[in-house]
Amino acid sequence: MSETGNLLDFYTNAPLLELGAEADRVREAKHPGNRVTYIIDRNINYTNVCVADCGFCAFYRRPKHGEGYTLSFEQIGAKIDEAKTLGAVQILIQGGHNPYIPFEWYLDLMRYIKRNHPIHIHGFSPSEVDFFAKLFRMEAIEVIRELRKAGLDSIPGGGGEILVQRVRDIVAKKKAGADRWLEIMELAHNEGMKTSVTMMYGLGETLAERMEHLQRVREVQARTGGFTAFICWPLQPENTPEMSHMPKTGSVEYLRTVAISRIVLDNVPNLQSSWVTMGMKIGQLALRFGCNDFGSLMIEENVVSAANTTHRTSTQEMERLIRDAGFTPARRRQDYSILEAPAHAA
Numbered sequence: 123m124s125e126t127g128n129l130l131d132f133y134t135n136a137p138l139l140e141l142g143a144e145a146d147r148v149r150e151a152k153h154p155g156n157r158v159t160y161i162i163d164r165n166i167n168y169t170n171v172c173v174a175d176c177g178f179c180a181f182y183r184r185p186k187h188g189e190g191y192t193l194s195f196e197q198i199g200a201k202i203d204e205a206k207t208l209g210a211v212q213i214l215i216q217g218g219h220n221p222y223i224p225f226e227w228y229l230d231l232m233r234y235i236k237r238n239h240p241i242h243i244h245g246f247s248p249s250e251v252d253f254f255a256k257l258f259r260m261e262a263i264e265v266i267r268e269l270r271k272a273g274l275d276s277i278p279g280g281g282g283e284i285l286v287q288r289v290r291d292i293v294a295k296k297k298a299g300a301d302r303w304l305e306i307m308e309l310a311h312n313e314g315m316k317t318s319v320t321m322m323y324g325l326g327e328t329l330a331e332r333m334e335h336l337q338r339v340r341e342v343q344a345r346t347g348g349f350t351a352f353i354c355w356p357l358q359p360e361n362t363p364e365m366s367h368m369p370k371t372g373s374v375e376y377l378r379t380v381a382i383s384r385i386v387l388d389n390v391p392n393l394q395s396s397w398v399t400m401g402m403k404i405g406q407l408a409l410r411f412g413c414n415d416f417g418s419l420m421i422e423e424n425v426v427s428a429a430n431t432t433h434r435t436s437t438q439e440m441e442r443l444i445r446d447a448g449f450t451p452a453r454r455r456q457d458y459s460i461l462e463a464p465a466h467a468a
């Protein structure tokens with residue numbers, strides 16, 4: 123059997139705790155010691171107007187819908203200032219595919235933030251970069267270079283879903299395809315930018331297709347080394363336009379998926395636990411299934427909360443949860459460098 127076949131067999135059939143133990147070994151080898159990191163940031167969704175019509179998205183509004191919005195620079199600046207007072211070291215800025223915003227607006231926004239509210243800008247997923255390239259008739263590399271020159275620091279792995287075209291044709295056919303999504307990440311890496319990478323599963327894909335997603339990420343990482351972290355979470359079907367009938371995948375499936383991701387992606391340094399979607403207890407358990415990072419103390423997360431999944435926490439609570447799981451908490455920056463030494467050992 124091929125290596126992929128063996129891994130698929132392990133993912134499908136291994137007892138849960140065996141999978142977890144193997145993933146925990148990979149985590150321990152990559153992150154010796156007992157530290158689990160987290161970051162404080164703010165997710166700013168600059169517009170909810172979108173023409174991509176993803177079947178799983180509860181957040182967007184079509185153009186001309188009464189609930190559509192685009193934030194002003196001043197509103198974005200105020201959100202950054204508020205976040206900074208709460209200790210935020212970055213903003214995650216993403217939005218819908220809004221056909222009414224000119225490219226200059228994005229560049230001006232980057233410059234405005236850097237000039238008036240300086241902070242690390244983690245923004246514009248490959249799907250947005252692809253949308254800008256098509257709308258403004260530019261090459262994707264030009265879009266990346268221009269945004270970077272204006273102030274963009276790193277690119278988030280949003281819009282990855284399942285990087286297998288059969289699945290994307292069903293759930294997100296207007297968005298960047300699987301090849302294109304990975305191509306844009308590779309372009310950014312080759313420009314010297316770091317990015318994260320994600321997988322949203324439970325969209326009707328097979329386990330083999332999830333494995334294919336992981337293998338494809340692994341291949342890009344082997345060439346570029348540009349992915350800093352991998353994050354996966356299940357579809358939140360509530361309130362979605364086309365997928366509310368889908369069964370919500372459970373905690374065991376999440377832990378199995380996190381574990382196999384840690385094993386396959388042993389060339390990606392960090393794995394984040396997704397307590398926002400899974401809740402605190404499973405978020406803690408994931409730290410024994412391969413995760414070395416508790417993700418973000420998010421001040422705002424419109425897309426997940428639009429699907430009724432709201433798990434919020436505070437810094438103290440975040441650190442308590444990490445300690446209770448048997449680890450030592452440490453606050454980090456976007457590049458995973460440590461911002462604040464742990465207060466006490468676990």
Ligand code: SF4
Pocket residue numbers: 172173174175176179180181182217218219249297
């Ligand atoms: S997931 Fe993003 S691209 Fe898709 S409909 Fe929602 S806002 Fe638009």
